[in-house]
Amino acid sequence: MHWTDVTAQSLSHKGKKHIVSTGITPSGEFHIGHLREILTGDMIARAAQDAGLDVEFVFIIDSADPLRKVYDFLGPEYEQFVGNQLGAIPAPNEDGNPDWERFEKEGWTYANHFLEPFLKALNEIGVKPRLIDNLESYRNGRFAELSKIACDRAEDIRECIERISSRELPDDWFPWSPLNSKKGLDKVKVTGYEYPLVHWKDEYGETGSSDISKGEGKLPWRIDWPAKWGWIGVTCEAFGKDHGAAGGSYSTGREIVQLLGHEPPQPLVYEWISLKGQGAMSSSAGNTIGPIEALELVPPEILRLLIAKSKPNKAIEFDTGMGLVTLADEYERLAARDFDKELANEELSRRQRVQIEDAAGALRMASTVAGEKAQATAVTFRHLALLAQTKKNDEDVWSSLQSSGAIGTVTPELQDRLNRMRHWIHSRHFPAEMKIHILEQPNLEMLRLFDEDEKKILTNMTAAIEACDWDAQSIGASIPQAARDLDLSPRSAFKVAYAALMGAEKGPRLAPILAEMEKQEILALLRACLTSITE
């Protein structure tokens, strides 16, 4: 059974109605690590739906969280906002400084700024959650009731956090962070509590009262999270391993939510995604790849497959080079399989059966539209990479594929795939080994290994190329002919051609590539090869 179905099954034992939740703090540029959070939740929800449950998927935007520091991508003017809530401060403009105009005219906030492109990507990936803005929820009083319980039972909650996380809370700790005189959550101490007011004093010497029913502040994270489970009614949540460790916020949360009068959701801890060879993703280290950037390279279903095929507790290394080719080709292979037929085989061992089911599940989750069966495009990533490099315009790519019978009509999916492919080829991610490269100098090492027959072929071929018209068809005919004239197999002629022109054992179809190049250059290379072997 696929991991999403295992989770769905376990949810079904608990009841019919479920809310699967995810949440992210919009503190900076989103990256594909965040995509795992969202997609893990989305896929569980889909599996639960498939299992006949009544399920809703929500995405909580943690806009009530404060700005922690002036990040590298922010200008110095943000110093004044450290400690202020992300949903209540202006977004950065191109220079990284606050865009006051949009903030005042449209209410365009820091949180909006980073969230918008991510939501766009989500839409393309086929994720359509119900959005819950955390700051707005506080302001609308959604947290009021549970915040009251938390404040009333401050000592129980303190005990819970101290016991489970084995850390000592300061004497003046209180389960409510009021906004200070500068609308910040830092540098403020709670001095008293009479519902609904939490009295405070800040480091600027100001005092005031925060109404917990109006969102004039927020619950600290370890209480904020369980309170959300409570008022939203979350029954399942996927979260990163940082929250999942013993003593972490889930283990305190599951007890605190019960103090607040609700049941904890079913947890699912997932591992992180790293960029191959670069360690964990971190915006400050600059080794991130955003969902938008990833979507420019691969279609959304392949991005979904990346998450779907790995169980959540497995770390994923996202490889934007050759790994992408393997991943994309794996998708094509999966899409071409007939799982029902495979599973009908009575002789399968339990293991084989499980593997087929997992593959089928991964493909089902990869589709951007729930329930829609994936279509194989019959064109592998490799193949398309090749064609996209050798054919300058799209028409030629399609006619090549059509003449070989690989495709019929050009579907929007194919066009879309080709557009992304061209993007990838021109990006910094495109791997060197996929690049088509015609030598400039003979590869002496390979030429030295030529036997007598091969030398003769090379002589013939040079002459044939020189004589032929410079178009793909003529070139394509002259190469094998060079061997035929000697009663040798066409195969050996191609072997010679690859060695001489590309310094390789084998390679892509040569003729169309050569036709794109200058005849004189190719001839010069062949002649140089000839000279080297006759010495």
Place this chain on the structure above:
RNA sequence: GGGCCUGUAGCUCAGUCAGGUAGAGCGUCGGACUUUUAAUCCGAUGGUCGCGGGUUCGAACCCCGUCAGGCCCGCCA
């Protein structure tokens, strides 16, 4: 210090919850086909299941210990 996750074929991983002959894909090698789309098809290759003990008729799986890597215990998914 306390805890969590991971360790299985060259690579990526299933299989561990319910113990019953070690399994996929990729790669590699071989063959077939071919005026060769790094293609496709067929076949083969490949593992002291990190290590040591225990329980059991039987352990990759359960228990104890141990090593290695990653992570958490001050809101980084």
